[in-house]
Amino acid sequence: xxxxxxxxxxxxxxxxxxxxxxxxxxxxxxxxxxxxTGSPFLNPLVLSMLVIIALLASFNISFDDYNRGGRFIxxxxxxxxxxxxxxxxxxxxxxKENALPILAGIGAxxxxxxxxxxxxxxxxxxxxLVSISxxxxxxxxxxxxxxxxxxxxxxxxxxxAIVLTGITGALLxxxxxxxxxxxxxxxxxxxxxxxxxxxxxxxxxxLGETEGAMSGLAIGIxxxxxxxxxxxxxxxxx
Numbered sequence: 001x002x003x004x005x006x007x008x009x010x011x012x013x014x015x016x017x018x019x020x021x022x023x024x025x026x027x028x029x030x031x032x033x034x035x036x037t038g039s040p041f042l043n044p045l046v047l048s049m050l051v052i053i054a055l056l057a058s059f060n061i062s063f064d065d066y067n068r069g070g071r072f073i074x075x076x077x078x079x080x081x082x083x084x085x086x087x088x089x090x091x092x093x094x095x096k097e098n099a100l101p102i103l104a105g106i107g108a109x110x111x112x113x114x115x116x117x118x119x120x121x122x123x124x125x126x127x128x129l130v131s132i133s134x135x136x137x138x139x140x141x142x143x144x145x146x147x148x149x150x151x152x153x154x155x156x157x158x159x160x161a162i163v164l165t166g167i168t169g170a171l172l173x174x175x176x177x178x179x180x181x182x183x184x185x186x187x188x189x190x191x192x193x194x195x196x197x198x199x200x201x202x203x204x205x206x207l208g209e210t211e212g213a214m215s216g217l218a219i220g221i222x223x224x225x226x227x228x229x230x231x232x233x234x235x236x237x238x
């Protein structure tokens with residue numbers, strides 16, 4: 001009997017159902033907890049990541065086994081980002097009225113993100129490979145991976161930096177805006193989207209339709225700006 005149960009568990013872990021199942025279940029549980037508490041530190045994504053890491057470590061399950069199903073969820077990251085165009089379309093007139101400051105803000109924010117990473121890398125004595133890998137930290141994952149590969153970075157470090165940046169933006173973005181008394185909805189959305197891409201945008205959508213629309217716009221433009229600026233600034237600063 002024990003052998004049968006063990007075989008079933010092994011089969012389940014080796015199948016894509018395992019990765020998909022625990023991802024959805026942990027995120028759903030985190031969402032329920034977040035709705036009840038409203039605390040930004042109980043972000044469903046953060047909670048689900050921590051629970052999954054704990055489960056894999058506790059039961060000695062390899063990441064490859066989990067990723068057989070997890071990669072199917074990752075596949076939908078791109079299409080899910082495209083959906084953010086819907087609130088942007090609803091606010092197209094607002095975009096036209098504020099086109100110049102929006103573009104200037106996204107460009108300045110993207111450049112500041114790259115330059116700050118390079119200076120901090122030198123300050124903390126990080127080697128060139130790690131420094132280059134951290135440059136695309138503020139763009140969405142598909143774009144960030146391509147930029148990292150183009151610069152000769154390590155994509156695994158880039159993905160970790162992108163996830164950490166997005167989580168930080170979702171947790172602290174609204175607090176930082178309140179601290180510096182930023183009340184303009186367009187400015188809040190642009191700031192969150194430029195600095196913390198799709199994960200930050202999930203929080204911007206909660207703040208309001210305008211914030212979500214501007215944050216979704218910032219994801220795409222910041223990605224394009226970073227594609228052009230990253231090689232230039234990296235060569236100048238390294």
